Amino acid sequence: MDFKAIYSVVDDDFEAVNAFINHHLDSNVPLIREVGDYIVQSGGKRLRPLVSILAARASGYTGQQHIDVAAVIEFLHTATLLHDDVVDESNLRRGRPTVNAVWGNAASVLVGDFLISRALQLMVALQHPRLLEIFSQSTNTISEGEVLQLINVRDPNTTEQNYMRVIHHKTAKMFESAAETGAVLGATDGNDHVEAFTRYGRHLGIAFQLIDDVLDYQGDADALGKNVGDDLAEGKPTLPLIYTINNGSAEQARLIRDAIRSGGLEHLQEIVETVRASGGLQYTIDKADEQTHLALDALAQVPDSPYKDALVRLANESLQRTY
Numbered sequence: 001m002d003f004k005a006i007y008s009v010v011d012d013d014f015e016a017v018n019a020f021i022n023h024h025l026d027s028n029v030p031l032i033r034e035v036g037d038y039i040v041q042s043g044g045k046r047l048r049p050l051v052s053i054l055a056a057r058a059s060g061y062t063g064q065q066h067i068d069v070a071a072v073i074e075f076l077h078t079a080t081l082l083h084d085d086v087v088d089e090s091n092l093r094r095g096r097p098t099v100n101a102v103w104g105n106a107a108s109v110l111v112g113d114f115l116i117s118r119a120l121q122l123m124v125a126l127q128h129p130r131l132l133e134i135f136s137q138s139t140n141t142i143s144e145g146e147v148l149q150l151i152n153v154r155d156p157n158t159t160e161q162n163y164m165r166v167i168h169h170k171t172a173k174m175f176e177s178a179a180e181t182g183a184v185l186g187a188t189d190g191n192d193h194v195e196a197f198t199r200y201g202r203h204l205g206i207a208f209q210l211i212d213d214v215l216d217y218q219g220d221a222d223a224l225g226k227n228v229g230d231d232l233a234e235g236k237p238t239l240p241l242i243y244t245i246n247n248g249s250a251e252q253a254r255l256i257r258d259a260i261r262s263g264g265l266e267h268l269q270e271i272v273e274t275v276r277a278s279g280g281l282q283y284t285i286d287k288a289d290e291q292t293h294l295a296l297d298a299l300a301q302v303p304d305s306p307y308k309d310a311l312v313r314l315a316n317e318s319l320q321r322t323y
Helices: 004-008 011-024 030-041 047-058 065-088 099-103 105-126 129-152 160-186 194-218 239-247 250-262 268-278 280-301 306-320
Strands: none
Touching (some): 004 011, 011 065, 030 099, 030 105, 047 065, 047 194, 047 306, 065 099, 065 160, 129 160, 194 268, 194 306, 239 250, 239 268
C-alpha cells in the first residue's frame, strides 16, 4: 500500500503536524518524555490526521488551525491505542513491543491519560466551540465503543448489527470526526460541505476496520506490525466469524463458537480455512467495498481539487491494503 502520492499533496502541512506533535508531547515528567519519544519513533500511518488536513484543504481552508486539529486527533487516537493494548493484553503494535510491554500497564494507562488531557488543552486553545463540541462528542462515543466491544468479547451470539455498531463507535468515529473537523474549518455560508465530509469519514472508517478484520486472518505479521490472529486470541467476534456462524455448516459454526468462547490460537489454521471456505472473508471484503463506495459517493458534491482527489485515492488504497 503506497501512500506517498497522497501524503505529497499536503507534505508541508503533514511536516508541520509532526513538528507540532513532537513539541506538545514534551513534559517535565521524564517518563512521559521517554514514552512520548517511543510513540513518535514507532511511526504509524497517521491516517486520521491526514484525513483532517485533506478535508480542510478540500473545503477551501487557508489558515493554520488545521495543524492543531490534526494533532488533537492523533493524540486522542494514540491514547485509545495505549488503553486498548492494556485491555487486550497486546504486546506488539506497528512491529514494535507495545508501551505496556515495555513500561507496564500503569505507565501505558497514565500516559494515555496525559495525551487525552493534552488534547483537551489544545482543544480549548483553539477557541472554536463547534470543534470542541465535535471532539467532546467523539471521545464519548469512542469510549462507549470500547465498552461495547468489551461486552461482546467471548460472546458467539454477537449479531452483525451489534458488531457494526461497535466498529462505528470504536473505529469509524475518529475518522468521521477527523473529516468533520477539517471541513468545519473551511465551511462558509456559500460553501458548506461538512455533512459530505462527515459521511465520507464515517464510511471510510468502517471500511478500514472491516479490512482489518480480514487481515487478522490472512495478513502477514511483519507487514501488519502485529500478530496475525490477535482478534481471535482475544475472543473478539469480528465480522468474518459472525458470518461463518450464521451461514456456515453446523460443524463450522460449532468450531467458531468454541473459538470465540475460549480465545487462544490453538486452532488458528483450521479456523482460517473454515472462515475462508464459508465465504466469511469474501463477505467482509464485499461489505468493505460497499462502505468505500458510500464514502466516495459522499464526495460527489465536493468541488474538484487535488485534495479531493487524494481523499478518493485514500479510500481506494485503504480497501486494497495488505497492512
